Amino acid sequence: MGLKAFVGAMCALTVLAPLDAQASSPTLTRADNRDGQDLSGTxxxxxxxxxxxxxxxxRxxxxxxxxxxxDVDVDALTRAKPTALYEYDMDRAPTATLPQGWIGHDPTLRYYQGLMWYTRRFDTPALKPGQRAFLRFEAVNYTAKVFLNGKSVGEHEGGFTPFSLEVTDVVRASNNQLTVGVDSTPQADGVPPPVTDWENYGGITRPMRLVITPGTFIDEAWVRLTKDGKIAATVTLDGAQAANQEVHVRVAELGLDVTGRTDAKGxxxxxxxxxxxxxxxxxxxxxxxDVVVQAGEDRLTDRVGFRTIETKGSEILxxxxxxxLRGISVxxxxxxxxxxxxxxxxxxRALLAEVKDxxxxxxxxxxxxxxxEVTTRLADEMGLLVWSEIPVYWLVDFGNPRTLALARGMLADNIRRDRNRASIIMWSVANETPITDARNSFLYQLVDDVRALDDSRLVTAALLTDRKTVDGKALMGLNDPLADKLDVLSANTYNGWYSDDALDALSGIAWKATDKPMVFSEFGADALAGFSDPQLMRKFSEDYQRKYYEKTLAMARQISSLRGMSPWILKDFRAPRRQHPVYQQGWNRKGLVSPTGRRKPAFFVLQGFYKEKEAEK
Known part of the structure; x- marks a missing residue:
């Protein structure tokens, strides 16, 4: 049975399954730090x-x-049997350095959507008695079928979350053949849906690794500061000896040792x-x-920051x-x-430094x-607060149980991977989703999942705005039932770009007051770097984008409950939807810097605003 058919058959069960069933297992926290070997490369x-x-x-x-x-050497086989017919030879196929989207392999693959096969061979020391082996992929876009030494070892759907497959009984000491079939084709009932506004980038896009563990190992270790002033640890073991196992969570610099024994579930x-x-x-x-977690034969290390995040009225604390929140989208x-x-x-680091510095x-x-995970760990190190989200976006099939099961799984995998990242303060469950009963039910479930998995962070979603005319003036607001479930209200607003508003009128647009903190999760205007049009002030000129930012920020200054913003967007990015032959050419040009890092005039407008806000602290 194929992956899609299998997931579809299981939907009736998984939609209402407990949270433990929503994430792929195991989590393999800090896979990059574990014994084994990197499988990135050629x-x-x-x-x-x-x-x-x-x-x-x-068929x-x-x-x-x-x-x-x-698991065959095609060239050797056909030499031994000249009549054998093979229409592939993976060992002699073109090569690429992974991780990378296949757009980087060959320019002719620019818009290829479909199946690509990847193969590499590797040696690894024989497993010691009791050890286990896993293949860990940080991301494969969009679906992956994984084979080791000719045997299917698992499948995964979803292009942005990690997955691990146990291969203890399949891996061998030499000449392992690892093959991955990657299908980039978005699914109508998938997450995200087929229509987006970013480049799909099919391929194995993040690192992969063979991980070696003891028979019972530390699968997850979540360590955090609670609002009542405690260091709390939730540690999950995987293996036959997971129950009633003594666990130590030590922070030597603080002289701290949180200890105890696991329950019957490990x-x-x-x-x-x-x-x-x-x-x-x-x-x-x-x-x-530096945090060290010890359980039996296994020892896991991480670097963790301790902080609290909460809301009070319209404040983010x-x-x-x-x-x-002085931010931007990336x-x-x-x-x-x-x-x-x-x-x-x-x-x-280059991207995040443009934000921070x-x-x-x-x-x-x-x-x-x-x-x-490279990015979220750098945010910890560099000191940037993070909004993290899953791709529940635009045309998601909200009435489909399979789609909900996928979204819940992605959300759980994302949270479990990054719960130790102090930088992450908000989990977002959606972006720009039209209000329907099916959508509301879908997103309510995701919000409930966030709160069950992580009570130490805030929940948000990027919402569509509601516009009315009151006494002849525009009044903006958020008329969305999801708002009642969220901690932070987030508005995507493009007055003056996706509307006919004159830029000089933006500062006169009022916003309905909110009793919760609000952020502008998006606003922006396209500009082709180097294109100036000060007389006509046409859209796509740097002059228009600069003035758009000036007037939008003037509007923002008047909103009493506004507690941050993440304008759209730091850098121009590939977007096949955007095909104006002069200004876009397959790029969304709303970046404040060009694809190569040239800062546009609007960059300095936002920079000045943030310097003011920084001085107000």
Missing amino acids: WHYSVDPYRDGLAGFH GAPGAGHRRYD VLNASAAAPKGLARWSPDRPKLY LNGKPIF HEEEFGENPARTITEAGA GLHGNFVRLAHYPHS
């Missing part, structure tokens, strides 16, 4: 637009000469009073502590003090004329899907 690839490697043209199973995952929940010398994490002082796309979603530490920001919205 891979062979083979395009398969008709999915020939999965089924024959009469039967693929023949031997078409199964790209078979879970420890324990806490201790926070030491008086604890330095709280903040953008001004992003202090991280970080460590008990009001804060204004897509997972590196600087350069030909990005391929190759997010290295250096690439992520260039704009004088303290906040970043990682849109419109979970970004790389």
